[in-house]
Amino acid sequence: MPLHIKRFIFWGLVMLFLLDSAAVYLSDSQGKVSSTLLTQSARDGKLLFQEHNCTACHQLYGLGGYMGPDLTNVISQPGKGESYAGSFIKYGTARMPDFHLTDTEVDALLAYLKSVDKTGNSPIRDFDIQYDGTIRTASKE
């Protein structure tokens, strides 16, 4: 393969990649969830979620660890909710450590989980399979 063709394909792909990256950075979510959903408390909660490495055990949208449950909809799931999640966060369990969080920190984490809950559903249980192997779901408004 001549060098100029190699260079053309390579730099062509690089240009497409840069355009794709810019489009991804600028695109919003399917459900029109804007940054206004994250209150200051939720923003603090997001950082606490990272500082305590919650992702080692928990998933959001199926991304993360496997030791604990997916937390995407823990706030709105029937039989669960804020007080249920709050007591786990505050005291831990046999598997989950007690991180000795203050009430403010627990509230911040709950605010973050509430914001996550509003963005969509995980796992997806109600969907239609399309002829081309894709699926169709309803977005959360």
Add this chain to the structure above:
Amino acid sequence: MKKEIGLVFIFLALIALVLGLFWGCAGAFQFVFPGFFDAVPFYKTRPLHVSFVISWIVLSAIGGIYYYLNTHFRIPLFSRRMAVVHAWIFGISAALICACYLYGKFGGREYWEFPAVLAIPVFISWFLFGFNYFKTIAKKTGTWPVYLWMWGTGICFFLFTFSESYLWLFPYFRNNIVRDLTVQWKAAGALVGSWNMLVYGTALFVMEKIKGDKQMARSKLAFLMFFLGLANLMFGWAHHLYIVPTAPWIRYLSYAISMSELLIFAKLIWNWRKGLGSIRRGFYFLPYRFLIASDVWIFLNLTLALFISIPAVNVFTHGTHITVAHAMGSAIGINTMILLSSALLIIGEATGYSFSERQKKTINAGFWITNISLFFFCLFLILAGIEKGRLVIENKLSFQDIMLHINPWLISFAFAGLGLFTGLLLVTFHPLLAVAHYLRKKPATVILENSIANS
């Protein structure tokens, strides 16, 4: 009396592999037996395991690149001192990262779970590596084989995607949950693709070396494979995000691109093996054996990858242990087999050390234990994942009920992991001792002599 810098990286890589396996086993047993090894809880053992395994992959690939440039292309490194600084920065960063994990200081992002400030030395070390690499190969005249393109691309994209994975530090990204998840997994997916470029480039180099055929890595097929791999690296990451409510075009683009890379790669190895004479195969017995094992794992992993990249299947498998089986099949079955092949080639050649029959038997036993354990390790994860996916979607059971159902598979997986640890210890023990002995004793000049004598 300077030591060969490539071997220093290989030595560090083998230590990282052993430590990664140790923490992986500890984590697996903590997963199924709560209370096991409480001194270092699971949320600390998992990042230790992940970071050491990533270190094994990148250090062994980097060590190979430094070594091959120096000895096989006969191009002296642009700056050996820069490579030494690279090794030191990497080593010091690794020590600081481990200390952060053990003291519970996290950044909490997948793959890079350390505090964000430690990304600075990691970035600098890669920048030095890239600068040194491009200044070195700029001296090479004639047609460049495809692996030089792959290594250069891997380095550049590592720097880009590593930086991209820290965009969350800006409020524009951090404060929009879906955008943050999308950019995080765009970066993470492409990041894996970028170190795969280093690994697959290494595989092509080792194949060329064993076969003695310089045209293979300059062929049209090799370059088509490279460009397809690059397209996958750039656009194929969104299978992580099928269920995240991103803009739909992101998912469709990824689905359209998905997984052509491995098919072409398998074809290339298949062609290579067909034309290989038995004399060269016997001379490079150990590297050859590990390379062939990677070929088998490519086929197994390809089958799994093709299935889980179909959105209608992905909706059942996403977030289950099938994803882990895919990751382990890639990291151990493909990457580790290729990198062990490269490490054994370098150690044999550079140190001039030839393994005794007894040592070869140990490595051979380790090879079989590793591969058989890995097969069952992945199988148990897939079975656990199928069960979990079914119970979540169809039966709508709670997390606790699901874990009770799949626990027997997970216990079996933990013991298969112990087999994997044992197998890889047997494989790495004698090579590690050989490198340690060599680094203590011999100067680099002898390496060049050995290389010339062997080529």
